[in-house]
Amino acid sequence: MAASSAVGDESLYPIAVLIDELRNEDVQLRLNSIKKLSTIALALGVERTRTELLPFLTDTIYDEDEVLLALAEQLGSFTALVGGPAFVNCLLPPLESLATVEETVVREKAVESLRAISKEHSAPDLERHFVPLVKRLASGDWFTSRTSACGLFSVCYQRVPNPVKAELRLKRNPDPDDSVRLLAVEGCVSIAELLKREEVEKLVMPTLRQAVEDKSWRVRYMVADKFTELQKAIGPEITKKDLVPAFQNLMKDCEAEVRASAASKVKELCENLPPDGRQQIILTNILPSVKDLVSDANEHVKSALASVIMGLSPMLGKDHTVEHLLPLFLAQLKDECPEVRLNIISNLDCVNEVIGIRQLSQSLLPAIVELAEDAKWRVRLAIIEYMPLLAGQLGVEFFNEKLNSICMAWLIDHVFAVREAATNNLKKLAQRFGKVWAQNIIIPKVLSMSTNPNYLHRMTTLFCVNALYDVCGKDITTKIMLPTILRMGSDPVANVRFNVAKTLQRIGPIMDYNAVPELRWSG
Incomplete structure (x- = not known):
């Protein structure tokens, strides 16, 4: 329908206006017109809306990405504007086109x-309209449509008859494009949550076993990244039988990105x-694989492991922890990578609850000193x-003897952010x-x-007073700190x-x- 034929007919005016705005060279104008689609509808x-607006939108999906994004978002809440659930299938064509861009x-x-x-969609409409859309996307020539199909299998699988379920499963065979295969891993989470244990074993696990050994590291990375979600969806029995050995393989993967992702999931997997x-x-x-990761050649792998490994202590108990x-x-406290040492130190509370910090204190000190002077x-x-x-x-005795000098040294650091943090640190210690x-x-x-030749150090004295006065109270502030300030x-x-x-x-x-009373302002 052309704009010229619509302008003279007031009943068609909203479509005419939309056409003109969507043809305008100004992207912002086109974006604004899409954002007011609900008003036009x-x-x-x-x-x-069903017979004119939606066909027009379906035929004109060629715009800037931000306009298409707004359109895809708008259509998701259009059900009432097309007449309710009985007519919701008319929203599928434009969204199907958007799912292939x-x-x-x-x-x-x-x-x-x-x-x-x-x-x-009602169950019959889902089978009649939605399932064919999923099949078309899954069989598309371009990987873009097939990746979109991966996100749609789970929403229709449970609601369709068994023969249709079998057809959908055939569409989930390994795809030649790794972008599709990695999204299939994510789809396994949603599918597994819908199935019984024996169905998971038969229908989901073959895909996951292939994914763990996939030739593309991106697919294996996706398995590692979604591992604990898969674990929860699949259940404890299959986890012990299949997922734990798979996780061991991921921790030994040849790609550092995969090992790092697996390492970051160690604590949650065990929990x-x-x-x-x-x-x-x-x-x-x-633990055997964890021990290998501690000495991994890649610092990102070691750092990821260091951020979670302390969390194993409560699960293993004192004797096994020691x-x-x-x-x-x-x-790890002696690792050359500062992020590794830092991650261990930042999670000490887990170990402290199990074995007490004293067993680590002698090894902690050198690591803390090195980090403090990094x-x-x-x-x-x-x-x-x-x-x-x-x-x-x-404890206070260990701190006074070993760590107090480090904290005071930070107050004269050449970086202001460090001096500022050191000042706040004194308040927390107090x-x-x-x-x-x-x-x-x-x-x-x-x-x-306050008498240091460097005025920045004298300024730090004032900053510390500002941080400490409310903790120290009136007497200490007045009798001890005030004379120096004056x-x-x-x-x-x-x-x-x-x-x-x-x-x-x-x-x-x-x-x-x-x-x-003897003190007077002298400035």
């Missing part, structure tokens, strides 16, 4: 909308194992964040160990920086004097001026 009514986000949104409107027999499976099947995991932790300032920044946790686990500890251990060192009011650097004023304004409400 309301103006047209359900019959003309090259841009991934458009296809994904089209599939999302198709999945939504599939629920509006999802049935309690009865979990410990034995971990010791027999998982015998099997502790040597691995100690090896050349990468982001690494130094990261270890600061875990210092209060470490301090609480190691909250953990108490204001008396702060008064005796850290405040004297902080105040001594003296700094005559600092030769204007920025220091300005921050003195800001500090006084901040701490003023809690100070006891009567306690030190």
